[in-house]
Amino acid sequence: MSETKQWAVAAERPALIGVVGAGVMGAGIAQVAAQAGHAVLLLDLREGAAASAIAQTARALDALVAKGRMEAVECAAVLARIQPAQSMAELKDAALVIEVIVEKLEPKQTLLRELDALLGEGAIIASNTSSISVTALANGMQNPGRLVGMHFFNPVPLMKLVEVVWGAETEASVAEVIEALARRWGKTPVHAKSTPGFIVNRIARPFYAEALALLQEQAATPALIDRALRAAGFRMGPCELMDLIGHDTNFLVTQSVFEANFGDKRYMPSLVQKALVDGGRLGRKVGKGFYIGLPEAAGPVEAPKQALAAIGVVGRGPLVDTLAACLDLKGLTYTRGESADWNGLSVGDVHVHLSSGVTAAQLAAEWRHPQLAVMDWPLAPGRVDALALSVAPQLDDAGLAAIEDVWRALGWQPLRMRDVPGLAVARTVAMLVNEGCDAVWQGVCDERAADLACKLGVNYPAGPFEWLPLIGAPALVATLDGLFAAYRSERYRVSPLLQQRRWSEPGHKPA
Numbered sequence: 001m002s003e004t005k006q007w008a009v010a011a012e013r014p015a016l017i018g019v020v021g022a023g024v025m026g027a028g029i030a031q032v033a034a035q036a037g038h039a040v041l042l043l044d045l046r047e048g049a050a051a052s053a054i055a056q057t058a059r060a061l062d063a064l065v066a067k068g069r070m071e072a073v074e075c076a077a078v079l080a081r082i083q084p085a086q087s088m089a090e091l092k093d094a095a096l097v098i099e100v101i102v103e104k105l106e107p108k109q110t111l112l113r114e115l116d117a118l119l120g121e122g123a124i125i126a127s128n129t130s131s132i133s134v135t136a137l138a139n140g141m142q143n144p145g146r147l148v149g150m151h152f153f154n155p156v157p158l159m160k161l162v163e164v165v166w167g168a169e170t171e172a173s174v175a176e177v178i179e180a181l182a183r184r185w186g187k188t189p190v191h192a193k194s195t196p197g198f199i200v201n202r203i204a205r206p207f208y209a210e211a212l213a214l215l216q217e218q219a220a221t222p223a224l225i226d227r228a229l230r231a232a233g234f235r236m237g238p239c240e241l242m243d244l245i246g247h248d249t250n251f252l253v254t255q256s257v258f259e260a261n262f263g264d265k266r267y268m269p270s271l272v273q274k275a276l277v278d279g280g281r282l283g284r285k286v287g288k289g290f291y292i293g294l295p296e297a298a299g300p301v302e303a304p305k306q307a308l309a310a311i312g313v314v315g316r317g318p319l320v321d322t323l324a325a326c327l328d329l330k331g332l333t334y335t336r337g338e339s340a341d342w343n344g345l346s347v348g349d350v351h352v353h354l355s356s357g358v359t360a361a362q363l364a365a366e367w368r369h370p371q372l373a374v375m376d377w378p379l380a381p382g383r384v385d386a387l388a389l390s391v392a393p394q395l396d397d398a399g400l401a402a403i404e405d406v407w408r409a410l411g412w413q414p415l416r417m418r419d420v421p422g423l424a425v426a427r428t429v430a431m432l433v434n435e436g437c438d439a440v441w442q443g444v445c446d447e448r449a450a451d452l453a454c455k456l457g458v459n460y461p462a463g464p465f466e467w468l469p470l471i472g473a474p475a476l477v478a479t480l481d482g483l484f485a486a487y488r489s490e491r492y493r494v495s496p497l498l499q500q501r502r503w504s505e506p507g508h509k510p511a
Contacts, residue, residue, distance in 0.1 A: 018091035021100030027053035028156025034081040036185045043085040050084035092118050100128040116141040126150035131201050131256045134167030134194040144169035148178050153457050161456035162187040167194045190449035196260030199445045200457040206431030211238035212270035219418040222290040228388045228424040233380040233461030243289035247276045265491040301413050304405040315343030318472045325381045330410050347406050350399040355426035357482020359419045360392040370394030376423040386413035388423045421486040430479040436464025437495035473502035
């Protein structure tokens with residue numbers, strides 16, 4: 001019998017599946033397995049937890065039946081296939097056991113060693129860890145080759161992504177079986193090397209980190225940052241998303257990735273978030289985090305207050321083309337200056353530079369043009385309803401009013417931020433692309449997996465390698481270099497892969 005066939009029973013129905021941990025994630029995994037036709041044993045050492053999780057699943061499925069999205073017969077059959085287990089020994093005949101317990105190394109290692117000693121030789125063990133090394137988890141197991149990461153995303157029944165994570169000892173055939181199983185369960189698997197954070201929790205860190213850094217600098221309110229990122233196509237802003245995830249959970253994952261990377265500044269936890277955790281402001285689950293309850297819906301954009309000043313689109317590159325497309329969508333008249341040395345808009349005699357990681361104050365001094373502002377990146381021309389800007393200290397009220405009226409004519413709510421490098425969207429997306437490039441450069445995943453992980457795992461509007469041509473490697477590198485120059489922090493170092501993309505772009509000239 002070949003090695004692949006030895007493990008194949010785990011991917012077949014009605015192979016018995018064990019799930020250890022009856023929290024939200026564990027219950028969701030049990031539901032998905034049962035819906036795929038497997039018998040499932042759900043184990044939790046907390047008394048009554050498994051039965052309670054099954055009852056909650058029953059309520060969720062009953063709601064689907066009431067909406068006509070599931071037949072009552074199917075609902076009953078799914079629930080009949082999920083049974084609570086009273087002890088670990090009941091899992092001994094399982095073809096696959098997935099652990100979904102607390103995200104800490106030692107408890108997981110203890111459990112995995114127990115399962116290794118209990119289960120049959122052909123059974124697979126999977127960990128739903130979101131950030132802990134699968135290689136470390138396998139340490140101490142007698143059969144480490146059968147351990148694989150199978151990282152689902154919440155809510156499990158709805159989210160399509162599964163990260164299949166290979167540890168140093170994981171047998172290739174085990175990972176192949178788990179990939180096939182994920183597809184049978186209606187999921188999209190992506191392969192990831194066992195490095196801290198894997199794909200999603202590594203690439204996604206800047207989405208939270210840049211917002212937290214802006215808050216620490218008092219650059220904007222949580223509501224303004226969220227509005228800016230939603231206008232760039234994100235379904236939720238970073239602050240409201242952290243409230244939804246739970247600040248204790250988000251902080252724990254950040255800490256784990258930071259420590260596992262030996263204190264790499266790119267993953268440094270935030271004092272702002274630590275203060276929320278210390279103060280018990282954990283987010284929606286306790287009714288308060290950045291917001292008390294839910295954030296308020298954005299109001300309508302006002303009409304321009306006066307006749308628009310003359311508008312010019314200045315510079316070249318994908319972002320400048322996107323800016324022109326925004327003006328075209330609204331039927332606004334403008335001139336085009338292709339050969340200018342900066343990128344952005346001219347509004348009367350005011351220069352509005354597309355953010356390059358440099359503040360408006362610095363640009364005004366360098367260009368000797370006091371009537372100057374910096375604008376964020378309008379990445380979603382058909383969806384932008386708000387855009388951040390910052391202004392040089394010398395910009396007069398008339399100049400600011402002229403910019404804000406152009407924003408309103410474009411259907412954008414002007415979001416005035418403190419004059420910090422990178423504003424909101426530019427610094428966040430540049431860092432997301434950079435992190436994606438580094439993950440590929442270091443062999444964590446390939447470009448396709450990075451894009452799929454970001455879109456299916458955290459619902460981003462695009463993946464890093466889809467954003468790259470829409471923004472252009474030169475603009476991304478310039479923004480990261482600008483941030484590095486401002487903060488002198490290794491956090492903003494440019495990935496070697498992104499540097500290569502910049503050098504290989506047509507028209508690149510050495511500095």
